[in-house]
């Protein structure tokens with residue numbers, strides 16, 4: 168096992184000269200979990216040094232009210248600063264002192280916040296579902312993980328949807344207000360029945376399907392529109408999936424449960440209201456922005472929409488004089504969908520666990536802007552992740568000049584079926600290995616693809632399906648860099664690319680091919696590659712130069728085309744040889760070229 172090797176998985180970010188950024192290092196000897204984690208600081212010169220041990224705590228800023236159980240969980244691991252109602256300016260100031268930020272829907276986590284964090288903010292936890300208040304692109308660009316709490320408030324939101332539906336149908340809010348005003352208007356508040364009516368659930372996800380289930384219990388005919396929902400899930404609860412237009416034209420009631428995205432913004436507008444049955448009733452516990460609110464007022468005034476029950480608004484809180492809120496056929500609640508005691512405790516625990524896990528360097532099951540990798544897949548891939556990063560590092564160091572790397576091909580040889588091998592993590596680590604040695608950018612799983620794209624680096628992936636039993640996820644990984652010159656000509660393969668290939672042997676990553684030469688050297692410490700005409704005594708000559716300087720040789724391997732023909736010698740060294748030793752190796756007459764590669 169590679170005792171000293173370590174790899175950064177999630178949280179590293181570039182630090183400026185005087186700001187601190189934390190880098191979670193996962194020792195490759197430990198599981199990808201809590202053990203073996205140390206938090207380090209990188210100086211601007213990229214040298215790492217430990218600035219606090221495991222006892223030093225990261226700081227979590229909780230910017231909106233969070234359930235007690237979640238706060239307690241956070242406090243076990245971090246310093247928790249509960250500062251509610253901060254202005255955007257105050258938040259920007261505070262954020263540079265925080266490693267994590269937890270919000271609900273009331274805080275806008277804008278690009279300015281990521282920029283103000285100086286690279287320290289590593290995770291944003293959204294204590295709820297909707298992440299439309301978080302600038303995901305900015306988070307990703309800053310290598311900041313965003314996690315949410317996607318399940319704990321589902322039932323609460325569905326129950327609130329049903330509460331609004333029934334309250335609206337029977338004028339509960341309006342009737343209550345009139346009784347309190349001393350009136351007794353039994354004729355005015357005659358309602359409509361739900362049984363036998365058609366309810367169109369728009370967005371058949373977690374909340375939408377729970378609403379559908381409950382509405383069926385009320386005797387409603389439920390249809391749903393969701394372009395991404397699996398038909399079998401709908402069938403299982405007796406719901407028919409229909410087109411958007413069919414949902415609009417056949418519904419007596421419409422309940423909205425889709426996220427706010429560019430595609431769903433103002434999806435209910437003048438045009439779509441015009442298609443609805445006259446007298447339709449609308450419930451919105453999703454996001455205010457999915458309705459064009461001015462168009463809704465017009466539709467209410469025209470009697471197209473008989474009533475609306477709204478929990479969410481484009482601007483929250485909405486202006487006091489909002490025509491929509493003041494409309495007599497509108498029932499409004501102040502974004503209460505997730506606000507039950509039970510949901511808030513659940514959400515607090517769910518988000519606290521995700522944030523703590525993320526700060527520990529674990530991959531999150533609720534990551535919004537990074538691949539979610541199940542724990543068992545992660546533990547199996549662990550040595551391959553190390554291999555992937557080291558191959559990337561080696562390959563880029565072989566490029567003459569180091570820049571101009573634009574086209575990389577990664578080949579995975581595996582006996583696993585293609586859909587049984589998730590390569591996103593491996594690709595991210597190869598990207599990290601390729602970019603970090605030649606830039607000042609730190610790469611992690613969150614920003615790998617973004618950074619590669621930004622640098623114009625194209626990484627094509629290919630799988631080769633191998634025969635045999637798929638015991639290990641990957642047999643070999645090959646990294647090829649096209650259209651570049653190499654500072655070590657022997658690393659160029661027959662097809663003209665720089666090529667390195669590696670395998671995992673007994674849990675340790677090995678370099679097994681350089682160019683067209685087979686070698687076998689464990690990827691620990693650093694590597695010297697020499698090319699020569701194969702001849703006796705070469706290992707001894709190089710070995711004695713290193714030995715004189717007390718540089719420990721961990722591995723040596725010679726790959727040759729044929730005896731006494733062109734050969735590549737790969738030497739693993741534990742310590743960095745001095746410039747003088749490297750020069751002496753270069754001067755050994757038989758050595759044609761050599762390169763020292765840092766892992």
Ligand SMILES: NC(=O)C1=CN([C@@H]2O[C@H](COP(=O)(O)OP(=O)(O)OC[C@H]3O[C@@H](n4cnc5c(N)ncnc54)[C@H](O)[C@@H]3O)[C@@H](O)[C@H]2O)C=CC1
Nearest residue numbers: 297324370371372373374393395424425426452453504505
């Ligand atoms: N009012 C409140 O307090 C709460 C509001 N919410 C909101 O409810 C909504 C749904 O939440 P979940 O069910 O947990 O999310 P989800 O992700 O489980 O479901 C959303 C569904 O919308 C679908 N969808 C996406 N684009 C669509 C489109 N153009 N047309 C139709 N369907 C589309 C998706 O395929 C998905 O099935 C979100 O907007 C969330 O923010 C959730 C909890 C509480």
Ligand SMILES: O=C(O)C(=O)COP(=O)(O)O
Nearest residue numbers: 271272294295296297505
């Ligand atoms: O989870 C969601 O999407 C919600 O809208 C709940 O928002 P809240 O946490 O109550 O501000």
